[in-house]
Amino acid sequence: TEQRPYVRATSAQRCVRAGGKHNDLDQVGLTRRHHTLFEMLGNFSFGDYFKEDAIAFSWQFLTKELGLPKERLHVTVLNNDDEARQLWRKIAQLDDSKILSLGEDDNFWAMGDSGPCGPCSEIFWDLGDHIEDPDERFLELWNLVFMQFFRNEGDNTGTLHPLPKPSVDTGMGLERIASVLQNVPSNYHTDAFVPLMDQVAGVMDAQRARSINSPTFADILQEELDPRAQRFSVNQQIQTIRIVSDHLKASYAMLHDGIFPSNIGRGYVLRRIIRRAIRHAQHCGVEGRFLSKIVVPEWEHAAGFSQMRSIIANEEKAFEEMLVNGKRAMEKVFATATGASNKTIAGADAFRLYDTYGIPLDITQVLAEERGISVDTVGFEVALEDHKRKATESSAFASNHGEVLDGKAPSASSSGVSTVQQAGEFVGYENLNVQAARVLSVWNGISEASKRSNAPASIWISIDRSPFYAEGGGQVGDRGRLVVNTPSSGERPLELVVQDTKRFANDVVGLHCVVPAGMEYADLEALLTSSDVSVDGHVDKKLRAGCQVHHSATHLLQCALKQVLGDHVTQCGSFVTTDRLRFDFAHFGAMSLDEMAQVETLVNQMATEELAVQTLELPRDEAEQSGAICNFGEKYGDVVRVVRIGDVSSEFCGGTHVSNSSSIFPFVILSEGSVAAGTRRMEAVAGVEGAKHLQSKDKTLQDLAAQLETTPAKVPERIAKMQKQMKQLESYAQSLGDLLAALPAAPVAQGRIENGATTVDNVQLHEFHAGSGNTSSEFVKVLRRRAEFLQRESPGAVHVVVMGTQIVCVSDGKRAHAGKLLQQILKPLGGRGGGTASFAQGSLPQDAASVQDLAGKVLQS
Numbered sequence: 001t002e003q004r005p006y007v008r009a010t011s012a013q014r015c016v017r018a019g020g021k022h023n024d025l026d027q028v029g030l031t032r033r034h035h036t037l038f039e040m041l042g043n044f045s046f047g048d049y050f051k052e053d054a055i056a057f058s059w060q061f062l063t064k065e066l067g068l069p070k071e072r073l074h075v076t077v078l079n080n081d082d083e084a085r086q087l088w089r090k091i092a093q094l095d096d097s098k099i100l101s102l103g104e105d106d107n108f109w110a111m112g113d114s115g116p117c118g119p120c121s122e123i124f125w126d127l128g129d130h131i132e133d134p135d136e137r138f139l140e141l142w143n144l145v146f147m148q149f150f151r152n153e154g155d156n157t158g159t160l161h162p163l164p165k166p167s168v169d170t171g172m173g174l175e176r177i178a179s180v181l182q183n184v185p186s187n188y189h190t191d192a193f194v195p196l197m198d199q200v201a202g203v204m205d206a207q208r209a210r211s212i213n214s215p216t217f218a219d220i221l222q223e224e225l226d227p228r229a230q231r232f233s234v235n236q237q238i239q240t241i242r243i244v245s246d247h248l249k250a251s252y253a254m255l256h257d258g259i260f261p262s263n264i265g266r267g268y269v270l271r272r273i274i275r276r277a278i279r280h281a282q283h284c285g286v287e288g289r290f291l292s293k294i295v296v297p298e299w300e301h302a303a304g305f306s307q308m309r310s311i312i313a314n315e316e317k318a319f320e321e322m323l324v325n326g327k328r329a330m331e332k333v334f335a336t337a338t339g340a341s342n343k344t345i346a347g348a349d350a351f352r353l354y355d356t357y358g359i360p361l362d363i364t365q366v367l368a369e370e371r372g373i374s375v376d377t378v379g380f381e382v383a384l385e386d387h388k389r390k391a392t393e394s395s396a397f398a399s400n401h402g403e404v405l406d407g408k409a410p411s412a413s414s415s416g417v418s419t420v421q422q423a424g425e426f427v428g429y430e431n432l433n434v435q436a437a438r439v440l441s442v443w444n445g446i447s448e449a450s451k452r453s454n455a456p457a458s459i460w461i462s463i464d465r466s467p468f469y470a471e472g473g474g475q476v477g478d479r480g481r482l483v484v485n486t487p488s489s490g491e492r493p494l495e496l497v498v499q500d501t502k503r504f505a506n507d508v509v510g511l512h513c514v515v516p517a518g519m520e521y522a523d524l525e526a527l528l529t530s531s532d533v534s535v536d537g538h539v540d541k542k543l544r545a546g547c548q549v550h551h552s553a554t555h556l557l558q559c560a561l562k563q564v565l566g567d568h569v570t571q572c573g574s575f576v577t578t579d580r581l582r583f584d585f586a587h588f589g590a591m592s593l594d595e596m597a598q599v600e601t602l603v604n605q606m607a608t609e610e611l612a613v614q615t616l617e618l619p620r621d622e623a624e625q626s627g628a629i630c631n632f633g634e635k636y637g638d639v640v641r642v643v644r645i646g647d648v649s650s651e652f653c654g655g656t657h658v659s660n661s662s663s664i665f666p667f668v669i670l671s672e673g674s675v676a677a678g679t680r681r682m683e684a685v686a687g688v689e690g691a692k693h694l695q696s697k698d699k700t701l702q703d704l705a706a707q708l709e710t711t712p713a714k715v716p717e718r719i720a721k722m723q724k725q726m727k728q729l730e731s732y733a734q735s736l737g738d739l740l741a742a743l744p745a746a747p748v749a750q751g752r753i754e755n756g757a758t759t760v761d762n763v764q765l766h767e768f769h770a771g772s773g774n775t776s777s778e779f780v781k782v783l784r785r786r787a788e789f790l791q792r793e794s795p796g797a798v799h800v801v802v803m804g805t806q807i808v809c810v811s812d813g814k815r816a817h818a819g820k821l822l823q824q825i826l827k828p829l830g831g832r833g834g835g836t837a838s839f840a841q842g843s844l845p846q847d848a849a850s851v852q853d854l855a856g857k858v859l860q861s
Contacts, residue, residue: 007048012174013685014253015040018269025276029242032179032186033139036273037250039174047165051146052087056167058123058142059092066181072126074138076100078107080118084146086764088121094325109169111143114153116163120145125180141180142172166762167753188242196245198296203243204286212659240280247277248291248312252299255308258570260586260678261315261362267678272362274315279366289316303630304568310586311678319849326357330367347379354380355387402448428467428478429615429656432539436485437463439528439535441508444521457521460510461496461528467539468511470503473655474574475551477501479543482513483536484527494527498537511537519574544656546578549687552605552613552657553664554583558629559649560602561585565596571631572679579689581671585678591672600669607665607686611646613657618642628652737782741789742769749855750797755824760798760816763859767851768803783808784841802851813837825858 017024018036027034043057062068069285070092077084079101088094110117124138131137147167149160175187182190188197254270261271277291292313299305323330328355337345345368353359365375424440440462461482471477477500484494496513503509515521527533554574561569565587573584591599620640624630628642630652643653645661658664668690670683685693698712706711708719747764768786783803787810790799798811798821809822819835826833826842833842848854 004046007046009044009046011040011042011044013040013042013438014038014257016254016269017249018250018273025273029239031506032136032188033173033176035175035246035250037246037253041172041174041177043168043170045168047167049204050166050168051084051090054144054170055084055087055121056091056144057521058144058170061370062123062141063296065259067176068125068180070094073097073125073181073300074100074126075120076102076107076124078121079103081107081119083119084119084121103550110151112153114151115150116147116167117149117160118145118166125176127185129177134341139176141179142170143595144170145169188245193242193245195297196248196294197241200239200241200244200248203290203294204237204281204284234509237284243280244277244291244294246293247273248296249298251277251312252296252308253303254310255306255568256299256302258568258586260311260572260588262676262678264723268360271315272360274312275319275363276366278316278319279363283370289313291316305569307566307588316590322358322815326353326359326825329353329357330359330364334371334373337368338371343373344491345373346374347376347381348383350375350377350380351383351387354384424464424509425467426467426469427465427511428469428539429468432465432480432541432544434463434465434537436534437537439533440464442525442528445512457512457515458499459496459521459524459528460512461535463535463537465537466501466509466511467537468498468501468509468545469539469544469656470501470509472503473551473553473653475547475576475655478539478547480537480539482511484536486527486530487532487682499651517694520530543578545703546687546689547576548656548658549663549689550578550581550685551576551653551655552643553667553684553686554581555643555645555649555651555653555657556603556606556661556664556667557583557584557682558651559601559606559645561587561682562745563602564598565591571629573701580683580685583684585680585682586678588678590674591680596669596672602668603667604665605660606646606648607663607667609646609661611648611661613655613659613661614644616642616644623652626650634764663687666694668693693781730812732779737778737785741782741785748851749859751855751859753821753824753858753860754860755821760821762797763816764790764794764799764854765851765859766799766801768801779803780806780841784839787839802844802854805846805848807831807833807842807844808842809835809842811838828857829854 014037016037021218022036025036028036039586043054045054049057062073065069072091073094075088075092075094075098077088077099085096085099085101088099089096107120107122108117109120121144122140123142123144125141127137127139129137145168147169148163150163151160175190175192178190178192179185180188187193193494251270251274254266254273257722259266259270261267261274263271268458274291275341281290292309299308302308333345333349333353334751337343345364350361350364353364354361361375361377361380365377368375406573425435442462443456443460466807468480469475478498479500480498482496482498484496486493496516499512500507500512500514502512506532528535554571554576558569558571569587570586571583572586575582617639618626618628619636620636623640623642626642628640628644628650630636632638635651639654641654642650643655643657664686667686668684670685670693672680672682674682684690701712701715705715708715709723712720745766749765751763752759752761753763766786768783783801783806786803787799787801787808788803790797791810793810795812798809798816798818800809800822807822807826809818809825811818811821813836817837818840819833819837822833822835822840825831826844829844831842831844831848833840834840849857
C-alpha cells in the first residue's frame with residue numbers, strides 16, 4: 001500500500017468533464033453552473049481529522065474567511081447520518097429547517113461496486129426566493145465526503161465494513177464561489193467570463209451584444225434561458241456565447257497542460273470541444289474561422305500563447321476541410337435518413353462517413369440533430385467492431401525480423417504452456433551474459449498465419465535471470481542466443497537464436513526463438529523443461545549498443561526540441577532500434593530547416609561535451625520534484641528509474657543507455673513530418689550509424705561533384721549556375737515554341753467526317769514537326785499552342801494537329817465536340833484520347849501510318 005509522508009492536504013486543480021461517466025457537455029450553456037472545465041478546490045485528511053473538524057473547517061472558511069451570511073447557507077446529510085446532523089447543529093447552530101436529509105443517491109459517495117465509500121454532506125447557497133425551482137434556487141458550493149467504510153464487490157447484503165482510519169475528501173468549485181462573492185446570478189456573470197463573452201458576442205454580432213459596457217449587453221447577460229425559446233432566438237445566442245466562451249477556456253487550459261488535438265484519448269476530447277464550439281457558432285450564423293481570433297484573458301500572457309492560438313487555428317482549418325470533403329456524402333446520408341420512416345441514419349452509413357471521410361460519430365450526431373434526425377449508434381459500434389475484426393484477420397503481429405507472432409501471453413490454461421510461478425529477474429542493465437539460468441516456462445509462439453505460410457516453428461522461453469531487454473519504452477527487444485546445458489551436452493551444446501524479447505502479462509518476459517531444423521517442438525519443450533537443464537544467455541552486444549545510442553539520443557533530442565520550439569513540446573511516442581530512432585512529439589506545425597539545424601546542432605553539442613549518463617532509483621515524489629520528465633498519464637510505481645545525462649536531461653525511463661553522451665555523436669536528422677494533427681515525427685541516426693550516414697552523404701557529394709566537373713565545395717555554386725542557365729533555356733524554349741506555333745502552314749488535308757447521321761464539315765488536318773517523336777510535356781504544350789493558333793486564324797474550321805504520335809483537336813465547341821470527334825478518329829486506328837467540347841488530346845500507336853494515309857482514312861472530300 002502506498003504511504004505518504006503527510007496526513008493532511010489541500011489542492012486546487014483544473015478538471016475537465018467532457019466524457020465518460022462525468023460528462024457535462026450537454027448541460028454547458030444551459031444552466032448557471034455547468035462547465036467543460038472548472039477549478040476544484042479541496043482539502044483532505046488521510047486518517048487524521050474526521051467529520052467534526054471537516055465540518056468546522058468548512059463553516060469557518062465560508063462564514064469567517066469569506067464572510068458569507070449563514071442565513072443563506074443550507075446543508076444536506078445522509079438520512080441515517082445522525083452524527084453529521086448533530087455536528088451541524090452544534091458547530092453552525094443550524095436548526096433542522098436548514099438541514100435536509102437525503103438518500104444514498106444524493107448523499108453517499110462510492111468509487112464503484114467495491115472500495116472505500118461513505119456518507120457526504122453538501123453545503124448550498126440560497127440564491128433567493130424569487131427563483132421558484134428549488135434545483136435552480138439552491139447552488140451547491142461544497143461537498144464533504146466522509147470515507148469511513150469499505151464495500152466488498154459481490155456482497156449482496158449491503159454490508160459496510162468500517163475503515164480503520166477514516167478519511168475526508170472535499171470539493172468546492174472556484175467558479176461557483178466566485179459567483180457568490182461577486183453577487184452575480186451565475187458563473188457566466190463573473191469577471192472570469194464576462195470579458196471573454198463580450199469578445200465572442202462581438203464576433204457573432206449577436207443582436208444587441210456589442211460591448212461589455214453597453215446596457216443592452218448587460219440586459220442580455222441578465223436574461224434567463226427559456227427552454228421553450230425558438231431556434232435563432234436571443235436566448236439561443238446567449239447559450240452559444242456561453243458555450244463558445246466555456247469551450248475556449250477549456251481548450252487553452254488543456255493545450256497549456258500539454259494535451260494536443262488528436263483522434264485518441266485526451267487529444268480527442270480536446271478536438272471534440274473545439275469542434276463543438278465551432279458548430280454551435282455556425283448554427284447561429286457565424287461563418288469563417290473565428291475561434292483563434294478570440295483572446296482568452298487568463299492565457300494571453302502565458303508561455304506558448306501564440307503556439308496555442310496557432311493550434312486552435314489549425315483545428316478550425318482541418319475541421320472546415322473535413323466538412324467540405326465529406327459534404328456530398330453527408331448530404332446523401334442525411335437525405336436517405338430524412339426519407340426513412342424512422343428518421344435515423346443507419347449505423348453502417350455513419351461508420352462510412354467516419355472511415356472514409358474522417359467525420360467522427362459525435363459530429364454526425366450534432367449535424368443530424370440540427371436536421372431533426374437521429375443516428376443508430378449501436379449499428380455504428382457493430383460496424384466499427386466488424387472493421388476492427390477484419391483488420392485483425394488480415395494482418396498479424398510481425399517482429400522486426402519477419403517472424404509472425406500471435407503475441408499471446410503464457411497462461412496455465414494455454415496449450416503447451418508450463419505454469420509460470422513468478423516473473424524472472426532482469427539483470428541486463430549490468431550484464432549481457434548469464435550462466436546456468438533456469439527455464440521457468442515455454443510456450444508455442446507460432447500463429448495460424450505462420451502455420452499457413454509454412455514458417456519455421458517457434459518457441460517462447462522465459463528464464464529466471466535474463467540479460468535480454470524486453471521491448472518497452474519505445475526500445476525494441478534484445479536479440480542474441482541461448483546455449484542449452486544438459487548433462488549430455490558435451491562439446492557441442494544446442495544453441496537457440498533469440499530473435500526478439502517481449503514482456504507479457506504479470507511481467508513475464510519471453511525470449512522468441514526458432515525451433516532448430518530437424519527438431520520437433522515437443523522434443524525441444526521437453527528438453528527445456530527438464531529439471532537438470534539450464535541455459536546460458538548471451539545478448540548481441542552490437543545490436544544492444546546501437547539501441548543504447550539511439551535511446552539516449554531521444555533524451556537529448558527532446559531536450560533540444562524544448563529549447564528550440566518551446567516547453568510545450570512533449571513526447572507522444574518513440575521507436576528505438578539499433579540503426580535509427582523515431583521520435584513523435586507534440587507541436588503545432590512543421591519545423592523549418594533552420595529549426596531542424598538548430599536542434600541537430602544542440603544535440604551534437606551536448607554529445608561532444610562528454611556528459612556522464614547516470615541511472616538512479618528514486619521515490620516517485622522525489623523524482624518528480626527533481627524535475628525529471630515523465631509521460632503524462634503513464635502509471636508509475638512508488639520507486640522509479642531516472643536517467644540523467646549531465647545536467648541537461650532527466651527523465652523517467654526503464655530503457656538501456658550509453659554511459660557517456662560522446663557515444664551519441666554524430667547525431668543526424670533524417671526527416672521531420674506530420675503523423676497527426678498536432679503531432680510531429682522526427683527520424684534520426686546517431687553514433688556509428690550517424691557516421692555511416694554522413695559518409696554516405698559525402699560519397700554522394702563526391703560523385704555529384706565529379707559529374708559536374710567541379711569540387712565538392714563548389715557544387716552549390718555549380719548547381720546555382722546550371723539552374724540559372726536552365727531558366728534561360730526555358731525562356732528561349734518558350735519563345736521558340738511561340739514562333740513555331742505561329743508559323744504559317746497550309747493543312748495537309750481538308751474534308752468532312754461522317755458520324756452516323758451527323759456530318760462535321762471543314763475539318764482540317766495539320767502536321768507539326770516541332771517535336772516529332774518527342775512526347776515531353778514542353779513539346780506537347782507547343783503542340784497545343786499550335787492548335788489554338790490555328791483555331792484563332794481559322795475559327796470556322798475544326799483543326800486536328802498531329803506531331804509524331806501526339807494528336808490534338810480544337811473546335812469552337814458548337815459545330816463539333818472536340819473530345820468525341822477525336823475519339824471517333826482514334827478508335828479505328830488503335831489510339832486513345834479524349835477531352836472537352838473545345839479541346840481534346842490523344843496519342844496514336846507507334847506504328848501509325850503517315851499523316852497523308854491518316855487523312856485518307858478519316859476524311860472525306
